[in-house]
Amino acid sequence: MYAPAGVKTNTDYPIPDTMKAWVLGDPGQLSLTDKPVPVPKRAEVLVRIDAVAICATDLEIIYHGPPASILGGMPHNKNFTPGHEYMGTVVALGPGVDEYKIGQRITVEIHAGCGQCKRCREGMYTACHNYGLNYGDVDKGHRANGFTTDGGFCEYQVNHINTLVAIPDEMSDEEATLVVTAGTAMYGLTELGGLVAGESVVVTGPGPIGLLGVAVAKAMGAHPVILTGTRDNRLKIGLELAPTTSSMCARRMRSRQRAGSTEARAWTT
Numbered sequence: 529m530y531a532p533a534g535v536k537t538n539t540d541y542p543i544p545d546t547m548k549a550w551v552l553g554d555p556g557q558l559s560l561t562d563k564p565v566p567v568p569k570r571a572e573v574l575v576r577i578d579a580v581a582i583c584a585t586d587l588e589i590i591y592h593g594p595p596a597s598i599l600g601g602m603p604h605n606k607n608f609t610p611g612h613e614y615m616g617t618v619v620a621l622g623p624g625v626d627e628y629k630i631g632q633r634i635t636v637e638i639h640a641g642c643g644q645c646k647r648c649r650e651g652m653y654t655a656c657h658n659y660g661l662n663y664g665d666v667d668k669g670h671r672a673n674g675f676t677t678d679g680g681f682c683e684y685q686v687n688h689i690n691t692l693v694a695i696p697d698e699m700s701d702e703e704a705t706l707v708v709t710a711g712t713a714m715y716g717l718t719e720l721g722g723l724v725a726g727e728s729v730v731v732t733g734p735g736p737i738g739l740l741g742v743a744v745a746k747a748m749g750a751h752p753v754i755l756t757g758t759r760d761n762r763l764k765i766g767l768e769l770a771p772t773t774s775s776m777c778a779r780r781m782r783s784r785q786r787a788g789s790t791e792a793r794a795w796t797t
């Protein structure tokens with residue numbers, strides 16, 4: 529039975545020693561295997577995964593590799609479990625954790641910064657200087673579950689408490705998997721100076737974040753909402769399309785430069 533030293537568990541939520549997990553082999557190949565249930569360290573909890581969404585980025589990782597980085601390189605054939613849009617129930621507490629309770633429903637954010645580099649100290653933990661540096665003799669405490677550490681295509685995963693978001697009982701498991709994705713779209717609108725009803729919004733390169741962004745912008749009264757990009761899923765939206773090839777970061781920078789200065793506001797996902 530699962531009982532690591534220093535980890536609090538509860539008999540109401542029995543935890544096995546091993547779990548089912550999808551593991552990435554060659555590009556495009558996932559196989560179902562057994563893995564040990566991971567153990568939370570200080571300031572971490574063990575989450576029983578109740579629902580997981582599949583993001584377009586998961587497909588990028590499975591078929592091509594980046595932006596995942598495992599052991600300093602491509603993620604294939606490294607016993608890596610993808611998946612980053614999941615929610616679940618806290619079932620074990622690592623040493624020192626009293627911020628969350630066993631049995632609490634939560635959804636998760638991807639990134640736990642190292643907490644000690646310059647960017648983390650400024651609160652920019654998603655751009656941690658120690659991104660992926662948690663292998664071999666180096667353990668910087670950085671996690672980006674589904675990107676640099678094991679993710680949610682399995683039964684249990686470890687999350688830092690800073691990556692947890694409590695969710696209300698009325699919210700379904702399925703909805704909860706998309707809370708952080710929707711939050712990213714809301715953040716995009718806020719970064720652009722907020723949305724004024726009647727303004728135009730341009731969303732470039734939409735994956736799930738952009739599609740939720742479109743829903744958010746429409747609900748807030750944006751008109752029209754224009755999508756640009758090249759992926760097939762954009763065709764399903766039936767809105768105006770235009771090709772774009774520039775990188776995500778470059779587009780984000782331009783979006784910020786545009787913020788507040790033109791009628792159309794843009795961001796990318």
Ligand SMILES: [Zn+2]
Pocket residue numbers: 583584585586612613709736
């Ligand atoms: Zn995603």
Ligand SMILES: [Zn+2]
Pocket residue numbers: 641642643644645646647648649653655656657658
């Ligand atoms: Zn950092």
